[in-house]
Amino acid sequence: MKKKWWHDKVAYQIYPKSFLDTNGDGIGDLRGIISKLDYLKELGIDIIWLSPIYKSPFVDQGYDISDYYAIAQEFGTMEEFDELLAEAKKRGMYIVMDLVVNHCSDQHEWFKKALADPDGEYADYFYFVKGKDGREPSNYRSYFGGNAWEPVPGTDKYYLHMFAKEQPDLNWENPVLRQKIYDMVNWWLAKGLAGFRIDAIINIKKDTAFPSFPPDGDDGLASCVKMVEEVQGVGALLEDLKHATFEKWDAFTVAEVFNMKEDELPEFIGDDGHFSTMFDFSAHELTYGEHGWYDSKPIEFKKWRDTLFASQLKLQKAGFAANIIENHDEPRGASRYLPEHARNEAGKKMLGTTSILLRGIPFIYQGQEIGMTNCIRNDISEYDDISTKDQYQVAIDAGCSREEALRCCYENSRDNARTPMQWTDDENAGFTDGTPWLAMNPNYRQINVREQEARTDSVLAYYRRLVHLRKADAYRETFTYGIFEPAYQEMADVFAYYRVSGESGQRILVAANFGTDAVSLTLAYPCRQVLLSNLRAESAVETACEKANALTLGSCEVAVIELG
Template sequence: MEKKWWHDKVAYQIYPKSFCDANGDGIGDLRGIIGKLDYLKDLGADIIWISPVYCSPMKDQGYDISDYYNIDPVFGTIEDMEELLKEARKRELYILMDLVINHCSSEHEWFQKALQDPEGEYGRYFYIRRGKDGMPPNNWRGNFGGSAWSRIKGTDLYYLHTFHETQPDLNWENPAVRKKLYEMINWWLEKGLAGFRIDAIINIKKELHFRNYPADREDGTCSIRCMLQEAQGIGEFLTELRENTFDRYNAFTVAEVFDNKPEELGKFIGEDGYFSTMFDFSIESARTGDNWYEMNQLTPEEIKKIIFESQERTREIGLLANIIENHDEPRGASAFFMEEPDCEESKTMLAVLQILQRGIPFLYQGQEIGMTNVVFQDIAQVDDVASKDQYQAALEAGYSEEEALRIVNLRSRDNCRTPFQWSSEKNAGFTEGTPWLMVNSNYRKINLKSQKQDEGSVYSFYKKLIRLRKDEEYKDTFIYGTFCPAYEERSNIFAYYRESERQKIAVIANYQKESQELMLTDQWERVLLNNYRDLRFRDGRLYLEGYQAVVLLLKKN
């Protein structure tokens, strides 16, 4: 594999609205991020991905962009962004912004001009089609529920939105649209961005016959994924995108990709792939049922199998971006350990399994202190538009209000969007004002300030773990070494080897709360990391406590 500057980096995602509020209005901002750069550097982060801060009406928390060239006043100014880039460079930190180019906001200038003349120049910037007998052009259902088409007032024309109705899809078949987007991307790269996290990129290619598919709900609609799986030719768009933008700046790109064809994985993240990497969503895909409100609770053995298969798929291809949680998922501690999310050992065990895999680890704000899901008492406390839509879909599917709210508490994207818990002070130290979204009530127990003072805390363990991954003595093994499953026959033992020409390292975890013993097949030289204070080993047997994870440097034969 050709070595790239981002291979040995640890990435950290910031959800700016909930990270740190510097001006007391209850909403996180760019100056809040600037003030925490030293914290991120000390943690061990290198690449900082900032979720959208562009101008937006915030119908989908900034993923509905009304002006790609400016910063929304709620987050600050373009000058604040320039200062953030400057201060990050001083600390050798790399800044990524979100790149949302499947759709824009219905308040964007292009769409407003399209509404004035749907069949004119700007109408061709979007997918606008005539309805059929007073109904939408076809039966596609958007990702947030309901028809993927909305009528243009006063006409029989409809525009396509694969997400919310305020997020019209951009017409990538139009060269003028692509040219405008490339100009915008390069403008930001010229300002000093290191690259982008690329949102929902598989959606840019449509099945252009716009035909109906078999309905999968009683309302006669079908999942938009039916169309995406049939669409052909996305590679031409993505190659052109890369050649006209990212390649020119040696930029790092991480893509959000669902529904890609398995045989095309190499085209996405291979040696000459469209992107530097893409998120590994294999666990999330397995956890989600046919509907958002159906959630499969995976067993440790199922999780192990999924991760091992994912590692095997990419072994000769490239590096995935490994995640436990992000702004669109529940908190990892709650999702993986639904019955006991507050167990510190299970949180640190997950960290070991994630960060020492082959791939680029992406942490999400608050993960490093073990933040957990919030408990909403009423749907009125929920801000997330997708959660509200799916709550309604659950009611329509026959769930009671109590059951629907329980599902929202498990699945809502707001679980990861509650404010960062900096301290046990008012509002978790996030703001002096009224937080835009409720603070998790456990902030007095789970917060950074108390964990910084505790060598045995989740935060302190994350620092040690990241330091180990970057240690010059072991870095090549963790970054470029092979990944090989170990002790697969043992139930709830999650173990693998990382091996290079110089070293062989074993990562071994007991993925259950009951203790286990394991007869080692290798001799070891020393313990590199342990999420317990002690390690019991006798007569070739390793005695593992509940959720104990150890990293062992093995003796090479």
Template sequence: MKKQWWHDKVAYQIYPKSFRDTNGDGIGDLRGVISKLDYLKELGIDIIWLSPIYQSPFADQGYDISDYYEIDPRFGTMEDLQELIDEAKKRNLYILLDLVVNHCSDEHEWFQKALKDPKGEYGDYFYIREGKDGKEPSNIRSYFGGSAWEQIGDTGLYYLHLFHKKQPDLNWENPVVRKEIYDMINWWLKKGIAGFRIDAIMNIKKALPFHDYEPDREDGLADCRLMLNENEGVMDFLKEMRDATFQKYDAFTVGEVFNEKKEELCDFIGEDGCFSSIFDFSQTVFGASEKGWYDNGPVTPDDYRKCCFDSQERAEGIGFLSNIIENHDEPRGVSRYIPEGECSDAAKKMLAALYFLLKGMPFIYQGQEIGMENVAFESIDQYDDISTLEEYQVAIENGLTNQQALEAVRRYSRDNARVPFQWDDSENAGFTKGMAWLPVSKDYPSINLQHQSADPDSVFHFYKKLIALRKNEEYKDTLVYGQVIPAYLEMERLMAYYRNGEHEKILVIGNFKQDEQEIDLVEPYRKILLNNYDTVIETGKKLLLKGYQVLVLLF
């Protein structure tokens, strides 16, 4: 594998609205990010991905962009962003922006012009179609529920929105639209941005002409992914974008790509791939039901292990995946992958080590490094996320009681990750001196950075050790480039793998349950590189792992 500048880096995702508020309006801002750059440097972070900060009406928390060249006043100014870029560079930190180009906002100038003349130049910037028999052009359902088509006034015309109705899809078949997008990307790269996380990118290619599919719910609609599964030619768009933009600046790019086929992986992340990396979502999509969140199946420890190893196997020899346990669109990883009732600091540290030391680019989501958990909101009225509100209604319509529906969305709500960062145990967890835009989780007095910074045995300090280990010059080649070889697969609720390098091998092994487990070591180890307990119990070649103990052993 050709070595790249970003291979040995560690990335951190910031959801600016919930990170740090400096002006008391209850919304995090760019000055808040600037104020915490030293903290991120201390943690060991290299690359910072900012969720959208562009001008937006916030129908979908900034993923509906009304001006790609402006900063939303909620977050600050372009001068604030330039200061952030400059201050980051002083600390050898790189800034990524979110690239949202499948859709824009219905308040964007292009769409406003399209509404005035749907059959004119700007109408062709979007997918505007005649209705069919007095109904929508096709029966595809948007990701947020309901038809993916919205009627334009009292005309017989409809526009496509695979997400919220205020997020009209851009027509990538139009070369003028593509050029507008590439010009915008290059404008940001010239400002000193190091690259992008690329949002919902597999949606840019539609299967045309639009047609109906077999309904999969009583609403008579069909999952829009059925249409996307039919499309062909998305790679042509992606490689054109790469050549016109990213490649010219040696930018780091990570794509939000779901359900890619193994034979396509090289096109995405191979040596001549369209992106530097793509996220591994195999664990996050496991158990998902077409019926809705209320019907999702659990991810058991053995399921989690299989998802990780399957992803590692298909990426080996091709390129780097980006590894996560959570992000702004997912519940907290420790609440999702650790069985209910078993969440503890030991379990949080174990999960951290198991995912972080896989081959690929490790991403940490804000608050993950202190083990933030899912939120126990008591009413559906406390949720802000449009997906959560839609899934709550889906559960009710399928016969669940209000309480059952609330429990269902609690497990998967995006707001679990969007509540304010818990800096300390003061009011609003130190996030704001005003009224936080989303309620602070009630567990902040016990789970916060201030307490954990003072405790050398905390989850926070374990993450620091993990990052330092991956960057340690002595082991870096093995932990960055070494092949992943699964081990002890015959044992239940135990996840173990070797990282095989040219001159050494390292075993990462975690006991994914509360009871002790004994394992037979194939050979004696030379050194313990990391342990989430104070001791190791061993007899000869036998190793006794305590509940949720994780060890990193050098052989």
């Protein structure tokens, strides 16, 4: 494997709208991010990914961009962004932005010009397609529900939008459009950006015949995903993008990829892959329902563990994964992956340990380091997310009661991760002096940074130790390049694996007990040193291991052990 500058880094995702508001408008801003760089540095963060801060009407929370070269005034100014870059650089940190180029906003000047002349140059920046028999060109359902085709006013054409109708898809078959995208990407990298998280990128390749598929729902539509899965040739577009932009700057790129073909993994994240890395969504995909959130599946520990293990084994053959517990598009991991008895501080530390020491680059989502959780809402009107509102209606239409539909939202809504960051137990959690754009999770009185900074046994204090262990000189090579080996898979409630260095032979065991009863693991190698424990002093665990040549773990206990 070619060693890269980003391989041993730890990343942190900021959802700017919910991070910290400094001007009282209820919306987080760049000034708030700048003010918390030292907090992130102390946590051990190297790379900061910002969800979109571009100019946008915010139909889909900034993933509908109306000007790729402008900062949304809600977040601040370009001068403040430049200051953020400079302040991060002083601290040896890197800034990564979202790159959203499958689609733009219907308020972008390109789309406005396309609508003004549906047969002109700018119409070819999008997919303006004639209807069939007075109807849409094909029967695609958008990701957010409803038809993926919208009429072009005054014509017999429709435009494609795989997401909201306010997010028209860009036509990547048009070389002029592609070059404009490349120019924009290079402009940001020239400013000093370290790279991008790349949104919904596999969707850029379309089958321009736009064939219909057998309906998969009562609405007579088929998910637009079907076309993405069937079409060939996305790799050529991704290579063109890489060569024209990222490669020139040695930029770090992490891709959001769903529906990738199984044999394409090396092409995506191999030594000369399209991207530096891509998120591992294998655990998230376990929750998919056949028809929507209302029939989504609860997490079964063994299936979840075995899925992650299989993914690790597969990914390490190809390159580096990007590992997550949660992000802005998923509910909180502490509320999803922990069994009921483990939804406490010990469990949150355990979950963090098993994720952050996996092979690949760890991404921590804002608030994860203090154990933020899902938020109960009493009415669908309390949600902001467009996808949540769609899924609530899907549940109601399927015969669910209002209470059942709201329960689906509590378990699956993206808004769970978007509630404002919980800094203090003061009014609005110290997030804002105004009215938060999205109501706070009421548990900020108990779960917040200030309270946890005052305790050496807090989730935050533990996360700091965990991240610093991963990056410690004595273990950095093993945690970065060491292979992943599953361990103790015959134990029903145990999540355990080795990280083994190919250079030094160093072997580290990460073992956690997700069950309610204590378990004893016979050690296959002598215990050299206990590096981290979430419930007991490391020395106590070490003494017990040496005495019995076994590791006994109580409920919700995790230990990290260097073995001889």
